[in-house]
Amino acid sequence: MAYTSDYPIFSVTVDVVAFTLVAGALQVLVIERGDDTGRGETALPGGFVGPDEPLLAAAVRELREETGVDDVVLEQLATYGDPGRDPRGRVVTVAHLAVLPHPVEPTAGTDAADAAWRPVSGLGPLAFDHARILADGVERLAAKIGYTALATAFLGEEFTLGELRAVYEAVWGVPLDPGNFQRAVRRSTDFVAPTGGRRDLPGRGRPAALFRALKSGTDLLDHPIARP
Amino acid sequence: MAYTSDYPIFSVTVDVVAFTLVAGALQVLVIERGDDTGRGETALPGGFVGPDEPLLAAAVRELREETGVDDVVLEQLATYGDPGRDPRGRVVTVAHLAVLPHPVEPTAGTDAADAAWRPVSGLGPLAFDHARILADGVERLAAKIGYTALATAFLGEEFTLGELRAVYEAVWGVPLDPGNFQRAVRRSTDFVAPTGGRRDLPGRGRPAALFRALKSGTDLLDHPIARP
DNA sequence: TGAATAGTGTCTCTAAGACACTATAAA
DNA sequence: TTTATAGTGTCTTAGAGACACTATTCA
Numbered sequence A, B: 001m002a003y004t005s006d007y008p009i010f011s012v013t014v015d016v017v018a019f020t021l022v023a024g025a026l027q028v029l030v031i032e033r034g035d036d037t038g039r040g041e042t043a044l045p046g047g048f049v050g051p052d053e054p055l056l057a058a059a060v061r062e063l064r065e066e067t068g069v070d071d072v073v074l075e076q077l078a079t080y081g082d083p084g085r086d087p088r089g090r091v092v093t094v095a096h097l098a099v100l101p102h103p104v105e106p107t108a109g110t111d112a113a114d115a116a117w118r119p120v121s122g123l124g125p126l127a128f129d130h131a132r133i134l135a136d137g138v139e140r141l142a143a144k145i146g147y148t149a150l151a152t153a154f155l156g157e158e159f160t161l162g163e164l165r166a167v168y169e170a171v172w173g174v175p176l177d178p179g180n181f182q183r184a185v186r187r188s189t190d191f192v193a194p195t196g197g198r199r200d201l202p203g204r205g206r207p208a209a210l211f212r213a214l215k216s217g218t219d220l221l222d223h224p225i226a227r228p
Numbered sequence C: 001t002g003a004a005t006a007g008t009g010t011c012t013c014t015a016a017g018a019c020a021c022t023a024t025a026a027a
Numbered sequence D: 001t002t003t004a005t006a007g008t009g010t011c012t013t014a015g016a017g018a019c020a021c022t023a024t025t026c027a
Helices: A055-067 A130-147 A150-154 A161-172 A178-187 B055-067 B130-147 B150-154 B161-172 B178-187
Strands: A003-005 A011-022 A025-032 A046-048 A073-080 A091-099 A115-119 A192-199 A208-213 B003-005 B011-022 B025-032 B046-048 B073-080 B091-099 B115-119 B192-199 B208-213
Touching: A011 A055, A011 A115, A011 A130, A011 A150, A011 A161, A025 A055, A025 A130, A025 A161, A046 A055, A055 A073, A055 A091, A073 A130, A073 B073, A091 A130, A091 A150, A091 B091, A130 A150, A130 A161, A150 A161, A161 A178, A161 A208, B011 B055, B011 B115, B011 B130, B011 B150, B011 B161, B025 B055, B025 B130, B025 B161, B046 B055, B055 B073, B055 B091, B073 B130, B091 B130, B091 B150, B130 B150, B130 B161, B150 B161, B161 B178, B161 B208
Parallel strands: A011 A091, B011 B091
Antiparallel strands: A003 B003, A011 A025, A011 A046, A025 A115, A073 A091, A192 A208, B011 B025, B011 B046, B025 B115, B073 B091, B192 B208
């Protein structure tokens, strides 16, 4: 009973829908709940916002605690506050959308042992209303890679257009024509630029030119990438 | 009245960015604050969420208290919760976007005397961080009328394509070619449909065919209306 | 050589926009 | 008649997509 207020009491949490790409499949970061509420259930990472902590900072902190990463594209997704959505009381959660470059394993954080990347398709039930939050996150992600540079946030510093195309194909769930994709990406003069390097993978055909992102994740593209 | 909690205490409010069209200009609903905090300042309508009240219901209630209207297109916009954004304490506000058909005057509600429609352009400073919330609302509105039926929410049951075009021109701030607009709207087979009626206004040229909306405000259009 | 991937050429279809033109009303 | 608005025709340009083709690597 540490806190009192003249107004109705709400708790405010942040949840993070963090995506990455593993082996060509869209993955989401989930934890196995270890505390009393929903013990053993799968859930999105998240936690209470500190008394003097901005919402975005809380989301960054939660993600860092789970993955050890804090240089990440992160933006607010939506807020979920129905009475009864959390058995602990009136909990309003501000969900955030994050995109991480591929090889980020959940590492030594406070709750890291519980965290794991799981494919979005085929994921079992989630605690609370997290299934809906995840669905909203996927929808937002699919929309945003069409008109922002967000897809590059899945990749490292340098990448091939084949790797970039794999991001779109995984998120949209459809194959894209390699030739037309190439042209679509190059139409935006400030989406990606060739570095001059090439990536040669054994037994994988002609080496591909390497590119780097010219915009950060949430910047708008001047020419959208059409979703089929 | 004192509430207690084991977790950090937040107050949760809803604010409403309500738009309408008056005399061809985009207008937003604002109030003059009468209580102690920010007395006399212009602000967006809003208020505290009840202990057992869903967020969207709270936004509907606030809007009804200001305008007497509750049949309205309303959706969540974003959540603003920086520490220090409200001098009363840690207040997290969930902002909502509303669109009302033109002739809805603020009427007999609890705070109705203070509420008024004001043109978005040329509006003075707003209390708290409401200027940013309004800017985000305008941006969201401008984006959404391009790919949803939201523009029809500004109009009555029946409307001409000239009136619909005026909505786009007011929100986007650009003139649109009447002929091309006509075709763009008709390309979507399920955006609007002619009612068979005509509207004849004295001294205003050839009477225009009347249309009605085939979709509600937030439904997606199959063919977008291109923003110039 | 063939298999695999990168990248280009080219064709068709549709949309966006400019703009001329016709249609129908009031003053 | 002029003025104003509704609505159509038509031309140009650009993008989306299908798909053939060339380029460059490894086995």
